Amino acid sequence: MSIEIRNIRKQFGQFTALDNVSLDIAAGELLALLGPSGCGKTTLLRIIAGLEKPDAGQVLFGGADATHTHVAERQVGFVFQHYALFRHMTVFDNVAFGLSVKPRRERPSPEEIRERVMKLLKMVQLDWLADAYPGQLSGGQRQRIALARSLAVEPKVLLLDEPFGALDAKVRKDLRRWLRDLHNDMHITSVFVTHDQEEALEVSDRVVVMDHGHIEQVGRPDDIYEHPATPFVTQFLGDVNLFHGRVDAGQLTIGSYAQALSQHQDADGDAAVAYVRPHDLDLSLQADGALAQGTVEHIHAVGPVVRVELQQADGHTIEAAVSKERFRALGIVPGDTVYVTPRKLAVFLKDAAGQQDYVI
Amino acid sequence: MATLTTESRPVRYALTAVALLFLFLFLLLPLIGVFWEALHKGWQLYLTALVEPEALSAIKLTLISAAIAVPLNLVFGVAAAWAIARFDFRGKSLLTTLIDLPFAVSPVVAGLMFILLFGANTVAGSWLQDHGLQVIFAVPGIVLATVFVTFPFVARELIPLMQSQGADEEQAAIVLGASGWQTFRKVTLPNIKWGLLYGVILTNARAMGEFGAVSVVSGHIRGETNTIPLHVEILYNEYNFVGAFACASLLALLALITLLVKSLVEWRLHRQQQASTLRTAEARLQAAQP
Numbered sequence: 001m002s003i004e005i006r007n008i009r010k011q012f013g014q015f016t017a018l019d020n021v022s023l024d025i026a027a028g029e030l031l032a033l034l035g036p037s038g039c040g041k042t043t044l045l046r047i048i049a050g051l052e053k054p055d056a057g058q059v060l061f062g063g064a065d066a067t068h069t070h071v072a073e074r075q076v077g078f079v080f081q082h083y084a085l086f087r088h089m090t091v092f093d094n095v096a097f098g099l100s101v102k103p104r105r106e107r108p109s110p111e112e113i114r115e116r117v118m119k120l121l122k123m124v125q126l127d128w129l130a131d132a133y134p135g136q137l138s139g140g141q142r143q144r145i146a147l148a149r150s151l152a153v154e155p156k157v158l159l160l161d162e163p164f165g166a167l168d169a170k171v172r173k174d175l176r177r178w179l180r181d182l183h184n185d186m187h188i189t190s191v192f193v194t195h196d197q198e199e200a201l202e203v204s205d206r207v208v209v210m211d212h213g214h215i216e217q218v219g220r221p222d223d224i225y226e227h228p229a230t231p232f233v234t235q236f237l238g239d240v241n242l243f244h245g246r247v248d249a250g251q252l253t254i255g256s257y258a259q260a261l262s263q264h265q266d267a268d269g270d271a272a273v274a275y276v277r278p279h280d281l282d283l284s285l286q287a288d289g290a291l292a293q294g295t296v297e298h299i300h301a302v303g304p305v306v307r308v309e310l311q312q313a314d315g316h317t318i319e320a321a322v323s324k325e326r327f328r329a330l331g332i333v334p335g336d337t338v339y340v341t342p343r344k345l346a347v348f349l350k351d352a353a354g355q356q357d358y359v360i
Numbered sequence: 361m362a363t364l365t366t367e368s369r370p371v372r373y374a375l376t377a378v379a380l381l382f383l384f385l386f387l388l389l390p391l392i393g394v395f396w397e398a399l400h401k402g403w404q405l406y407l408t409a410l411v412e413p414e415a416l417s418a419i420k421l422t423l424i425s426a427a428i429a430v431p432l433n434l435v436f437g438v439a440a441a442w443a444i445a446r447f448d449f450r451g452k453s454l455l456t457t458l459i460d461l462p463f464a465v466s467p468v469v470a471g472l473m474f475i476l477l478f479g480a481n482t483v484a485g486s487w488l489q490d491h492g493l494q495v496i497f498a499v500p501g502i503v504l505a506t507v508f509v510t511f512p513f514v515a516r517e518l519i520p521l522m523q524s525q526g527a528d529e530e531q532a533a534i535v536l537g538a539s540g541w542q543t544f545r546k547v548t549l550p551n552i553k554w555g556l557l558y559g560v561i562l563t564n565a566r567a568m569g570e571f572g573a574v575s576v577v578s579g580h581i582r583g584e585t586n587t588i589p590l591h592v593e594i595l596y597n598e599y600n601f602v603g604a605f606a607c608a609s610l611l612a613l614l615a616l617i618t619l620l621v622k623s624l625v626e627w628r629l630h631r632q633q634q635a636s637t638l639r640t641a642e643a644r645l646q647a648a649q650p
Contacts, residue, residue: 051531071534078535084528088550090636098536101546132640133633153536 001062001156001189002027008057017043019213028187032204040213041193049159050074077150081162083142085134091145092130098153120148140171160192176203197237209233231348234275241318243274257291271350278321280344290339294318394612397605409606417583418591426567429506433563437514445522462511470508471576497579505573510563517559561618
């Protein structure tokens, strides 16, 4: 079922959690709400679920207004960050809960409930734990049970609040892949909240990047990564180096470095910031066409990529990531002076919309 | 078993001995004293002291006031704890403070408050009397005073518990389609049942044992407005030690029984959990063998 969010506004006292947010979610899509804490992503998810009431705006489920539909009637599955399993019930009773609280005439027979619960438990590969209490399960197992419980009522929409936030790295990776597969099998419209950009980019069909109650960018993961729309998105999606310069009629100048841009043709000597990812920086021992220079401070050579930290004359640090082969060919050691040239940069004018340097 | 502390053996024994000695002197010895005083002149005298009409009437009145105060404060305590732990509203801190009022006010003052409110010379009191209901120096006043002094126990027990448990499970239940009542009965109540039971036990113990507030509003009319604690005092002042301690032993017995019930329920719960742990361990083993 598709979800439309229209001009949602939500205020907690003086704090604006959501400021006029609109978003369309297609049926069967797996969407990630990504942003730092306090950006409003969880509030938006809870408004979709009906656990919070928006101050203004509408939520439409399949084209029908659901803004004032009670949570219990929205037919959503909600997976809580800390699982929220019923601690006094067995795993079986937890999963059966949604079915057993249905009104008598809609409620399946006990045999039917048993069959459906065991099927779901098999699906999450935990049918052997049916008799256990939540306290006896590991974090990953609890999260799978929470998911099975939310799926038992055959929801039309599945909402997950930081589903893997409380798990350790290895389990998190497994569960991510597992959620992706599950979604491919079931094709239920799913929205999940995360502050982990890697998770959002890896799992979802589309990513919504949020900050300060606004949507910054919506797009496919590769689109967002390759073409970030704002400085915030650029910085939030991964490590990035900042270079301050000017743009004049599509010509970027940073110190002695010059580069023709396809955008900003009407810029008139505006102050600008160029964002370059570490792996888009090439290192060289020659000064020709270099963007900046620096002294090698640290070299981290673990893994297939070598990360080199350079100290600029003004004290700023540049981080570059080069392949092992390139690193060997350069033969640099700490203390050397090296030059960096960007393969790709994202340039944003400073005066546009009061842009600031985001600190993440 | 691993040693949990680094203290040397004599220090540990000394500390344990001090604690046990303290418990013996201040809890066990007085308790034994009560039963000994009650029984040392023989079983027959003990029973006679309990079945004489005035004692029976005191027992009946105590049971009545507890039977009204406990359910009332159970409902109020759960409602107040739910409101305070789950919702933000204007006047929340005032309500939290008000709940503590009966603890802060001396029971005697609490009793006097009711006399000021419902005494024969007051507007409310004379109006009620005209309509055939006497509050002060009668059963309604005793019930009122008992409800007042036992008011905080359940709520005090539940508020921190519900706050620490959070609302996630209840929200999960509602998202899954449960109604408010189903959520309360199947999720909230099982989660708070131990705190609730404990609150009820404390409420009941205090309701039956309250002296100060009840003493002020009761008027000490023998066979009519005496509860067990008041009856004990009267007998004691009349040097009827066997009678006084026989009735006192009833209250002590009540305390012992509530403790016993609590341990029994806890023991059963523990057994259930152990059984489940065992089944899970077996299931794990079976799952490990393909």
